[in-house]
Structure formats: structure tokens, C-alpha cells
Amino acid sequence: MSQPVLSLSNASIFQRENLILSEVTVSVEKGEFVYLIGKTGTGKSSFMKTLYGDLPLQKGEGTIVGYDLPTLKEKDIPFLRRKLGVVFQDFKLLNDRTVKDNLAFVLTATGWKDKKEMDARIDAVLDKVAMKTKSFKYPYQLSGGEQQRVAIARALLNDPELILADEPTGNLDPQTSVEVMEVLQEINKNGNTILMATHDYALLLKYPSKTLKCDENQIFEVVQKTV
Numbered sequence: 001m002s003q004p005v006l007s008l009s010n011a012s013i014f015q016r017e018n019l020i021l022s023e024v025t026v027s028v029e030k031g032e033f034v035y036l037i038g039k040t041g042t043g044k045s046s047f048m049k050t051l052y053g054d055l056p057l058q059k060g061e062g063t064i065v066g067y068d069l070p071t072l073k074e075k076d077i078p079f080l081r082r083k084l085g086v087v088f089q090d091f092k093l094l095n096d097r098t099v100k101d102n103l104a105f106v107l108t109a110t111g112w113k114d115k116k117e118m119d120a121r122i123d124a125v126l127d128k129v130a131m132k133t134k135s136f137k138y139p140y141q142l143s144g145g146e147q148q149r150v151a152i153a154r155a156l157l158n159d160p161e162l163i164l165a166d167e168p169t170g171n172l173d174p175q176t177s178v179e180v181m182e183v184l185q186e187i188n189k190n191g192n193t194i195l196m197a198t199h200d201y202a203l204l205l206k207y208p209s210k211t212l213k214c215d216e217n218q219i220f221e222v223v224q225k226t227v
């Protein structure tokens, strides 16, 4: 069997000296769609930040897309992030450039040089989120759902081994949340592995999948009916 894309064992997660999560033992296999749920302040964002190298893993073991988290060095972080696609609640698009240039910016920053290849890649990812016809628009000319679809396209650019989505529907109305969720489901069906933090229980019910819950400083897997 292949290695899990994410595996933590007896890990503790701290914010400064405060213990946020302890004895975390979880794994995510290639191709899975996994939810991370939990009340506000239970540590979902802290967990996600540890996974993309924003918080150090000070205790326990963990690997993500081939990187060892406890020994992760500052200089490794850009390379780790190239193998991850990260999607945030607030989209984090650059407002001073078009959709296409937002994506081109990431490609340039990650070493792409051939203009034709870049254009083809941008077209391909925008096509996956049904935003190809709006590549000339500026983010502020798009709805929240459209901006989030562009952010998902941006996450797909470098063919990530794992997509981390931290409350991707947190700023969206219920109907738009479903549209964004449909996009995430589709890219998962096409082979992308996704870990999504959310407190949107309606989405969990509509799209049941493996669910991890943060509660009382722990993370454990829950079966849907007890969520």
C-alpha cells in the first residue's frame, strides 16, 4: 500500500506555550475527502497551520506529502507548499490583478517559465472550476463564490498531492457554499485528496465523508450519525 499523504502520531499542537491539541493521531490516504469539524476555538485552524508549516510541530511525529513535520526547516516551507494546495476562507486573491494574472503570479513564483505552458495550465485549472470565461476579470468584479472557485483553481496549479481547505465556505451563503462544494467534490472524484475544515454541518449531511472532530484538545474520527 502507498504511504498516507498525511500522518500524525501522538502529536501536540501549541499556540505559543498553550497546548491546543494533544495526542493527535490521524492519517489521510491518497484520494480521500476528509472533513475536520469542531466548535470555534477548538483548534481547527491551528491544526491546518501546522500542516502547511505555519506553526511548528513541537511534539510527536508527523509527515505530510513526504515532509517530516518535526524537522521541517524554514527553507523547506516553500517547497512543502508547492506540494500542497491551500484554500482559505477569505480567498486571498490579489485585487490589483486579473484572475489570469493571479494564477500567472503563482506559476512564476514557483519556477514556471514557458509562457505557452503557463497559459495552458491556467486555462486547464480555470476550466476545472468553470471560470475559464472570466479570466480577464479582477477579483472585485466577481462574486464570493466565483472568487473562491478561482482560489481553488490557484490551489490546483502545481498538481498538489493534498489540498488543505480552511473554512472554504465560511464567507459564502448556503447556495454558493453548495456550488463551491460541488467543485471540491468534482476535483476529489478526479483524484485530488482534500482535507477541509468546516463548521457547516449542512454540507456534511449533504456530502457525507470521513470526518475528524476537534474537541477537548483532541482530534478523533466520528461516524456521521453522531456528529
Ligand SMILES: Nc1ncnc2c1ncn2[C@@H]1O[C@H](COP(=O)(O)OP(=O)(O)OP(=O)(O)O)[C@@H](O)[C@H]1O
Pocket (backbone or CB within 6 Å): 015, 016, 018, 020, 038, 039, 040, 041, 042, 043, 044, 045, 046, 047, 199, 214
Ligand atoms: N496566534 C495565536 N496566539 C495564541 N493563541 C492563539 C493564536 N491563534 C489561536 N490561538 C488560540 O488557539 C485556540 C484554537 O484556535 P484556532 O483558531 O485554531 O481554532 P479554530 O477551531 O480554527 O476556530 P475558528 O473556527 O474560530 O477558526 C484558541 O483558543 C485561540 O484563542
